[in-house]
Amino acid sequence: MRATRRSRGLAAFAGLTTAAVVLSACGGGDGDGASAGGTSPGEGKAECEGLTSFGDLSGKSVSVYTSIIAPEDKAQKASYKLFEDCTGASIKYEGSSEFEAQLNVRVQGGNAPDIAYIPQPGLLKTLVQDTGQVVEAPEGVGKNVDEFWGEDWKAYGSVDDKFYAAPLGANVKSFVWYSPKMFEENGWEVPTTWDEMMTLSEDMAAQDVKPWCAGIESGDATGWVTTDWLEDSMLREVGPDVYDQWVNHEIPFDDPQVESALKRVGEILKNDDMVNGGIGDVKSIATTAFQEAGLPILKGDCGLHRQASFYAAQWPEGTDVSENGDVFAFYLPTVSEEFGQPVLGGGEFVAAFADRPEVQAFQTYLSTDTWANEKAKATPGGGWVSANTGLDIANLSSPIDKLSAETFQDPEAVFRFDGSDQMPGAVGADSFWKQMTAWITGQDDATTLENIEKSWPSS
């Protein structure tokens, strides 16, 4: 994670036509391994240009295992249609809400899927190192990632300097949801600095509106929301470089710099005057489902809710999600100019457990701008975005997706992947969540960080 800035690279929207060049360059028909040979069923069809180089894959199938379940899986499946039509291969899609744990079970049990969409670089690392069953990405995928994503995203899909997995979808976490209507009625303005945001919060409190609403309950993943808060605060207060050191355990988890970032979060989340609009006091955050936490905004019970772009899916049907509508989001402001404009985000990575030609072909297809645009078009309701710079923003339908894509493609933005998702499972998927939950219910800053530090695995 050496790159401190997202390189815009070849961000010029390459459009669908370049896909042909990219694919033939990497999928190549002259025996570099990614083509099955034969005459592709898509030969001669205009929309299949670029996909024909994979050769004839008729009768072959690729199994995909993901955490993307109904209703979001519909658009996923629809976006594979072009690939299936042009190559003759079929994609067997399987989504599970128990994905993270079950994937491990399947891999250990010798029943690994061909392809898995892994939402955490930390899990990818564990699978590569502990099982040795993840297959390195074919060359073409590497080239596409160089072209459309850049160095930092490539690093998230790499383990020990070997490249395994290309990014798929992505989301922006550094968003604050608010109600443009409510802001207009009260004469409030979208804050551009952290201080302005705190002043605004105090204004709201003075007008008897609890400024923030929050909720971290999420089944056995309860607490993850607070880890995002701390990560955002770290990026703003001590910058991306220290953030990387912290994530990679080059500085202890309970370093004084982390403690000061946590204190900043505590000024909002652990202050009864600031939270928890429409629900209760600070402790009520621990038992409020994250899906429901932002909804009091609609009733005017709170003004602000920090949550990722995917929260767009939580608003009830009929809610106007737009710049002048019922709800919209603004960029969680930064503390100082010093570290640029940090953006915290997440996403899935395409890891393969097999290297048959059809698997490599599908893997390559998913890393192209062609797929990104196909997926955008297959998601007319919105709620999906990719950091692929070849994605034409005009293909996205929802204003919040557009805002997210713009944030990803903004050359000023300093992107960092969700820290807890990169840490070892014992921290990132266990003690970090648990201790932050204990923090919300009353545990002090120092003890919380100390306990997480203690849980960092030694090997």
Place this chain on the structure above:
Amino acid sequence: MSTPEKLLNLVFAVLLFFGVMGAILLLTQRLRSRNGERVQIAAFVGPSLLLVAVGLLYPAVTTIIQSFKNRALTEFVGLENYRAIFTDDSQLQVLRNTAIWVILTPVLATAIGLVYAVLIDKARFERFAKTLLFLPMAISLVGASIIWKFVYDYKATEQDQLGILNAILKSLGVDTYRFLLTEPWNTLFLIVIFIWVQAGFAMTLLSASIKAIPDEINEAARLDGASSLKMFRFITIPSIRPALIVVLTTISIATLKVFDIVRTSTGGNFGTSVLANEFYTQSFRAFQQGLGAALGTLIFVLVLPIVVYNIRQMRKLESR
């Protein structure tokens, strides 16, 4: 392996099974001597023993071996994982909670089931009353937990209440209470869910046992002028003792394995984690596979004596 290949494998396996069984039948049907019978028995018990070995013994042994290994199961670390369970603060809390569960749940569930069974015995509405208590048994533990999560739902006193318990508290003019959050009482509120599900099981078994007490004994006692309480203490309880023990031990075993309730209601947060939940979390979420295996082994070790006792009691019950 694709689905058709898997199906083909399945068909092949089933055919093989029938083939082997058929061969055994053919080969053994002619043996009529005493020795022949033994061969017959071995031929039929053998395959099931083999299946038990593959499906139960093998994983049990592997798990025990893994419990002495490190996080990724790559090298042996001796008793390190067990040391962690008995010294680490959060693991000690898990042990403490498990102890509370195992001591309270079987006793309370059995007591409630027993009192209920005695009270409704021979009453006019007995069937209806039994159905009432038995119904929760039909709900999965996850379903039950979700229901109770709504019952326990917390909102600040001035807000509209969703949870029925807090709605009652509010209507009484008392502040609302965080049922799932307040340590250590939240563990008790989780236990209530399990009792709600298990009391019906206890009641059914005990009620059947009570009905099996010969009428003469009851009559004799009544003629001797025993009060209801004395009847209960000196006639009913001793008569159904084996059934009581079976119910108690069966619920104890289920309690040691309790996982769904904790995972669904609190996810092990707020100091409510128990062994089975911790086992799952460490094995599959935290990827501490050695520690997970050690926790699994610990459950196994704790359950084993209860299972043995339970089976012996059941035998006694059956031989009467």
